[in-house]
Amino acid sequence: MPWANIHDLFSGIIRAIRADVSSPWFYAQFGIILAGMGLALGFATAVRGNMASGALARTVEWPLSLRLILRALLRHAGILIFALLMGLCHVIMAHAAVPSYLIAAAASLATAWLAVRMAASLIRNDFLVRIISIVAWLLAVLGIFGLLQPASDALDSVSIMLGTLRLTPLLVIKVVVFLGLALWASNILSNFLETRINHSRDLTPSIQVLLTKIVRLALMVLAVAIVMSAAGIDLSVFALFSGAVGVGLGFGLQKIVGNFISGMILLADKSVKPGDLITVDDSSGRVNAMNTRYISVAAGDGRVFLIPNEDLITKKVVNWTYTDSSTQLKVNFSTTYDADPNLVCRLATEIASATPRVIPLKPPSCLLTDFAETGMKFSLTFWIADPDAGMDNVRSDVLLALWDAFKRANIHAPYPVREIRLQSGALPVAPVHEARD
Template sequence: MTMDLNDIIEYLRTVARSVGAEISSPFFYLQFGLILTAAGIALASSAALRSRIDAGSLANRWPLPLRRLAHVTVESFTTIVFAALVIAARIAMYHSTWPSRSYMLVVAAKLALAWLVIRLMTSVIRNATLVKLVSITAWVIAALSVINQLDPAADALDSVSIVLGGLRLTPLLVIKLGLILIAALWLTNIASNFAESRINQSADLTPSIQVLLVKMIRMGLMVIAIAVALSAVGINLSALAVFSGAVGVGVGIGLQKIVANFISGIILLADKSVKPGDLVTIGDSSGRISAMKTRYISVAAGDGREFLIPNEDLVTQKVTNWTYTDKNTLVKVLFGTNYESDPRRVCQLAIEIASGAPRAIKSKPPGCILTEFGETGMKFSLTFWIADPDGMDNVKSDVMLALWEAFKREGIRVPYPVRELRVRGGALPVDTTVEVSN
């Protein structure tokens, strides 16, 4: 370990002496001035181009690959102009003096061309953060390769290590693993999105089976990508056995709910008790299932709110699924009348009103029954069927408003409580009964 550290210090000293010798040369400042001039001209040219061309509407009618290429070209116009000017300056100095006196121009031109190629290659990636990460990492590697420092930098990163069990971890190994893992997961995402689009287009699969297949494919491809990335950097999967105990303890202590929700999600997708599009009531939350995730389901309430309910709650608690086997929903309207009304006429009016409701199913006639002789009047129950539970409260409200109008037209009164007040003594020597309406 001491020898490795001494080698690194000696290498840094050699680099410092080389840089010092380069800076002391007058051609260094000439090349530096040419590079700054090229950068200024490139920035001015790019600003002039962007003021005349709208990158957002550029090549809208072109095919997608050509449209992306045009956008990247406009965005990288500064790099293109800079590379062209530096190459021209390099050619001029090459023919007028020694080739070694234009070395900085060669490096600047190669770095600019490397950045341009990297931007063109990463134009197929849609994630902006991933594009920046991949572009910067690839450009750093290209820069080290251009100045012939890639192997020394790799050796320096590989000289520092930590041994865990049978696994030797180095910064170089971690960087390689990260790069390969990012590439593998990106390819996995493309493959899983393609499979998801094909599965969702299948009319033979129910929505729950589609979600289950998509999750299984994504999970399987992710496991394969991680295994391939580990094997590509030379990590034997058996060397990770030292972490299995820690992972088991973590699952046992802090990840019970996560694992329970994950397993519950698989169960829900397999038994098809709920599926996207179902109208459900879970506790005090009601709405239509808009998405089923690995950890939770999303229930859209219809008023802009979305309830994120853990999958475990759907397995362990009571769930009302209004559309489990049949979307037809029975609507029940409870109302009452006073004892002066004819109960048969009341039931006839209620049935006529329910039959005339726009959303009532005509093949299932409504029914109205007298349920109770209450303290203040008779109580009735009106039932009728609608084809979909969406907006059931609105249907009930319309029917009750129609009942109110019909009762007023027929002279049928809705009962109200009667209170008897008895005043003894004083100015009122006799008992007095007063009707009080609430």
């Protein structure tokens, strides 16, 4: 009868509990757990004090992910130390053939609690934190009751054969969990290496970006290969999907692949580098980031242009700072024929030389370019070393200074003059004939 089976089950559990409670090892394990709590609390307090005294200050240059992990571990150092102590005691007591079921349960619960707290501290997605919490507590409960191995065998008993690959729910769970951890670890390591590369003064900005992209891609590929090999999956089974991937690249992903390859070419040939001042079509600004698919160009007025890498390969690009950061500016103006052109050129060059941000090592020059209908036309050229600070503002300063200097020298700007001449005299009037009857 079912009720009889249930009664026998609960009776066996009660007898086992009575036997455990009456055993001296039960109280010994309980005492070890209490002692472990006290030691963990003392160690955690000491560790927090030592780290807060200056060790955290030395981690300022670490990547953000590593700093968050370190702070989360310090915040939950007591749970971590308690779980380690209980795990060590369980291993020692099991090796000595001494009962340690309570210590094993305490270690499992402490590990699950640590996993939940670390996930809540590091992950901002509430749904993902909830999933991790459920899985951690489920594994802890299965481990306490000794059902972890039977559950693992049950998940491994259902399988689907894909060629030589035996696909089971247990394999899928292992691959998903370990692949997520491996990619997360590779992201942290790549961020750390990226920080080191960007702080290197021996590398140009383009080489720094190229190395960071290669390192990030290599670490991701390595993480996937390690997880697949550890799970016992032969990577040759994925050759079946290579044809589908090739078709996808040929039809739908050609622009993405083209931008990726174009970005690698730009980083290798250094035609466009972070910090360059460029103009593409109507977009002009300073390159502040080079990504896999596009470059980010800051216009200086709050706008940021995202230009695909392929456009920098196929279109005309003006790089104002390709060989030299100095930029030549030109100001065109006119005067009337009453002015002395030699005096005009001398005043213009003096004004340009006295304007801030104009390079003195490259003297300004003024040329008379045309005798126009309304006056003489001049072209004033000069150089500045910081075009990223703006070019129109320098032109404006030069023109304002020219206006003041020309007024003092009685030099006038031309403007169109129209003359209307009226001739005196009466117009002939046609005779008027009256009609007669």
